[in-house]
Amino acid sequence: MLSRNLRIACRRYSQSVTTFRTSEISPAQQNSNQIGLFYTLDNDLCKQLYGHGGLPKCFLKQTKTFTETTFMIRQPALEIIECIKATDFNKPAIRYVLHGEEGTGKSMTIAHLLHYAHQEGFLIIHVPWVSNWLRRVSRYKEMANSLTKEGFVDIPLDAAAWLLHFKTQNQHLLKSGELKVSKDYEWSKREKTPAGSTLLELIEHGIVRVKYACDVVDTLLHEVKLLSNTKQCKTFVAIDGYNGFFNPLTNLHTPTKKKVAPEEVTLTASFLELTKNDWTNGVMLLSTDAIAHPEYEQESYLPKYLLYRKGFDHIDPFVPIEVSNYTEKEFMTCASYYRDRLWLRGSPDIEKELKITSAHNPYRFMELCAPL
Amino acid sequence: MSRILQLSLRHINSVTKYPNQATNELLKNCARANSNKTRTNSDDLFQEFTDWETLNKKKTVSKAMKAYLERAREHDDFMKKQEFEFTVGKRHLANMMGEDPETFTQKDVDRAIEYLFPSGIYDPAARPLMKPPEEVFPARKAAEFDEAGRPHHFLFYTGRPNFFKLLYDASEHIQNIYKFEDKVIRKKAIPDPNAKLELTSSVWYSKEELEQHLVENITELEYENFKLVMERLVSLPYSYRSKEFIEKVRKPIASQKFALEIPKPSYDEEGREYITTYECLRKKARGDVTIRSPGSGKITINGKDITYFADTQSREQVTFPLLFTGMEDRVDVECNIEGGGPSGQAGAIRWGIAWGLRSFVDKSMIDSMQVAGLLTRDPRKRERKKPGQPGARKKPTWKRR
Numbered sequence: 001m002l003s004r005n006l007r008i009a010c011r012r013y014s015q016s017v018t019t020f021r022t023s024e025i026s027p028a029q030q031n032s033n034q035i036g037l038f039y040t041l042d043n044d045l046c047k048q049l050y051g052h053g054g055l056p057k058c059f060l061k062q063t064k065t066f067t068e069t070t071f072m073i074r075q076p077a078l079e080i081i082e083c084i085k086a087t088d089f090n091k092p093a094i095r096y097v098l099h100g101e102e103g104t105g106k107s108m109t110i111a112h113l114l115h116y117a118h119q120e121g122f123l124i125i126h127v128p129w130v131s132n133w134l135r136r137v138s139r140y141k142e143m144a145n146s147l148t149k150e151g152f153v154d155i156p157l158d159a160a161a162w163l164l165h166f167k168t169q170n171q172h173l174l175k176s177g178e179l180k181v182s183k184d185y186e187w188s189k190r191e192k193t194p195a196g197s198t199l200l201e202l203i204e205h206g207i208v209r210v211k212y213a214c215d216v217v218d219t220l221l222h223e224v225k226l227l228s229n230t231k232q233c234k235t236f237v238a239i240d241g242y243n244g245f246f247n248p249l250t251n252l253h254t255p256t257k258k259k260v261a262p263e264e265v266t267l268t269a270s271f272l273e274l275t276k277n278d279w280t281n282g283v284m285l286l287s288t289d290a291i292a293h294p295e296y297e298q299e300s301y302l303p304k305y306l307l308y309r310k311g312f313d314h315i316d317p318f319v320p321i322e323v324s325n326y327t328e329k330e331f332m333t334c335a336s337y338y339r340d341r342l343w344l345r346g347s348p349d350i351e352k353e354l355k356i357t358s359a360h361n362p363y364r365f366m367e368l369c370a371p372l
Numbered sequence: 373m374s375r376i377l378q379l380s381l382r383h384i385n386s387v388t389k390y391p392n393q394a395t396n397e398l399l400k401n402c403a404r405a406n407s408n409k410t411r412t413n414s415d416d417l418f419q420e421f422t423d424w425e426t427l428n429k430k431k432t433v434s435k436a437m438k439a440y441l442e443r444a445r446e447h448d449d450f451m452k453k454q455e456f457e458f459t460v461g462k463r464h465l466a467n468m469m470g471e472d473p474e475t476f477t478q479k480d481v482d483r484a485i486e487y488l489f490p491s492g493i494y495d496p497a498a499r500p501l502m503k504p505p506e507e508v509f510p511a512r513k514a515a516e517f518d519e520a521g522r523p524h525h526f527l528f529y530t531g532r533p534n535f536f537k538l539l540y541d542a543s544e545h546i547q548n549i550y551k552f553e554d555k556v557i558r559k560k561a562i563p564d565p566n567a568k569l570e571l572t573s574s575v576w577y578s579k580e581e582l583e584q585h586l587v588e589n590i591t592e593l594e595y596e597n598f599k600l601v602m603e604r605l606v607s608l609p610y611s612y613r614s615k616e617f618i619e620k621v622r623k624p625i626a627s628q629k630f631a632l633e634i635p636k637p638s639y640d641e642e643g644r645e646y647i648t649t650y651e652c653l654r655k656k657a658r659g660d661v662t663i664r665s666p667g668s669g670k671i672t673i674n675g676k677d678i679t680y681f682a683d684t685q686s687r688e689q690v691t692f693p694l695l696f697t698g699m700e701d702r703v704d705v706e707c708n709i710e711g712g713g714p715s716g717q718a719g720a721i722r723w724g725i726a727w728g729l730r731s732f733v734d735k736s737m738i739d740s741m742q743v744a745g746l747l748t749r750d751p752r753k754r755e756r757k758k759p760g761q762p763g764a765r766k767k768p769t770w771k772r773r
Contacts, residue, residue, distance in 0.1 A: 101679075352695070352700065353688075353691065353695055356669070356671075356678065356687070356691045356694075356695075356700060357678075357684060357687045357688055357691060359677060359678050359679050359687075361679075368684065
């Protein structure tokens with residue numbers, strides 16, 4: 001037993017000599033020399049940032065297996081970080097749109113950039129996956145007609161869950177109590193949020209009084225915009241599967257069995273309002289994903305096709321960033337990382353076969369390695 | 373016209389032993405009307421058969437001989453008739469096809485029959501045919517004894533004279549070779565190594581083929597004996613002296629073709645070697661595969677890369693021949709494939725790549741590819757559903773009542 005442990009330890013040590021890890025754990029300091037290398041995230045931070053969603057499920061499973069959360073430093077993330085560093089925050093917020101084939105790492109890029117935004121002290125507004133709201137109809141899905149907006153539909157539980165997510169992600173900024181509400185909000189006869197109360201109180205209200213969660217989200221986003229404009233905070237908006245907002249129909253339906261269009265959901269309206277570039281001091285990172293598209297077999301993974309005309313017009317001046325498959329170098333470091341984690345075993349020829357079979361696709365590669 | 377068709381049909385079926393008289397008359401007229409050459413031809417043929425009239429004049433004829441003569445005459449008459457009908461039918465067929473009857477060969481006959489009587493029957497042997505009667509009716513032995521009942525052959529009473537004659541000759545050859553060997557030893561000469569008998573390109577007749585060759589039925593044991601004797605003859609150092617005798621009971625092997633027919637690659641405008649394999653088939657998929665060397669391992673399938681196939685198994689199928697030969701980063705592959713589903717298409721491409729790679733790898737690799745089954749076509753197809761049952765083989769659930 002001892003000899004076996006020793007052998008494994010030896011192998012670990014000998015393999016760790018080959019560089020597939022970097023000790024540079026601060027995304028702001030990462031540069032193009034470290035492309036293809038893995039860096040490890042702190043577990044507490046991980047829980048805070050991605051505790052309520054943000055990492056793809058399969059990756060989450062893998063982190064459990066590997067007992068660590070590591071991100072590969074890749075070109076698109078570095079490119080956006082460079083852009084953010086060079087941005088003039090007095091100008092309207094710039095929208096970055098991530099696009100790419102399925103399984104190339106769009107969500108992982110967003111996760112990486114969330115880490116960057118957290119480190120840089122951005123207020124994070126993160127939607128883990130739009131289709132969770134609009135397409136997934138679980139047994140406990142609760143729907144109600146909106147009290148404030150005529151003809152709109154509320155999904156209060158989802159909104160409350162998202163408020164919790166927002167609160168966890170930004171707990172440091174919110175606890176300081178500097179972010180204050182600009183005017184009075186009256187929810188009902190007895191419940192109201194006076195001007196000057198903190199954002200945290202507003203959020204707590206939304207979580208406790210789930211009935212008003214959607215309105216709270218709407219108010220919150222509006223307030224954040226104002227706060228950003230007045231330079232009290234800088235805001236980082238990240239929405240994964242953004243094209244879900246522009247699909248013709250959702251899977252939701254009203255009690256009268258009428259299908260609901262995405263634009264009839266209050267949350268959609270709030271977030272579409274947020275993603276207009278009529279405010280400053282912020283960054284918007286959106287991703288368009290073929291999986292969020294209603295048709296089973298997509299013709300294209302490009303934003304124009306996935307967003308339809310109206311979506312494309314809505315975010316029109318944007319910076320498209322393509323997330324592509326692994327390069328040769330990235331593939332090799334990933335393979336050696338998997339070998340280090342004993343996720344991939346066997347003769348060195350295996351890599352060659354996996355490379356061709358997976359066609360350098362990160363998700364495919366991970367899936368193929370699973371039974372090896 | 374209908375008469376003619378009827379005539380040719382009868383030939384085709386070759387079952388009517390005794391055609392009716394009226395048609396026969398017509399045939400004779402036809403033959404006479406045609407040309408003199410045909411008649412002389414058939415006359416020559418007739419003379420090949422036994423001259424029974426002279427034989428019958430002898431007085432002392434045994435009963436067995438009489439019966440035999442009767443049977444033989446019947447057979448000869450029948451064959452004569454068949455031969456005649458065949459020649460006339462062939463001429464009619466040539467006229468129907470608008471070709472010259474004089475130069476109408478058996479090949480043309482087969483083609484005409486295939487054209488006039490298209491058949492979808494699976495077994496080629498069951499399709500309509502029109503062949504010379506010698507091929508259709510099995511050969512029979514000629515008279516084995518004279519009018520007095522004395523057999524011609526010295527081994528007649530063994531029951532299988534031809535077979536035992538073969539063994540007898542073989543043993544005689546062996547004895548001759550022994551004698552020759554003794555002579556060589558006495559002269560103190562060395563056997564010429566170049567004059568060795570080449571046996572790799574042919575095999576012994578099988579039992580059925582030997583039976584056909586000898587016009588006799590033999591038992592399993594006798595066939596074993598035949599092989600034993602022949603092997604012994606072949607094993608002798610001077611067996612090349614009986615080469616002619618040995619070749620008579622061997623047949624050449626027609627396989628081993630693929631190894632000889634490896635095409636040389638041609639050059640494209642960029643100066644790269646390329647080879648295109650057409651007709652890559654599997655299930656319902658059809659396509660062609662082009663392999664270019666030198667390359668960088670780029671695979672193009674209908675304009676897309678390997679992501680054309682969504683499932684891993686199909687991708688593995690496509691890459692397997694490349695990985696097996698170790699050519700995955702030395703050649704480029706382009707495929708056009710249509711029809712069928714993913715697994716059929718992948719299988720077709722796999723075969724196409726393997727077939728094309730023969731031109732780029734060495735002999736030993738081709739052999740191992742052959743052993744790995746890469747060069748073998750997969751002939752399996754979807755089996756049709758049968759009426760009365762839910763599937764091709766599936767039977768309805770059995771219920772007692």
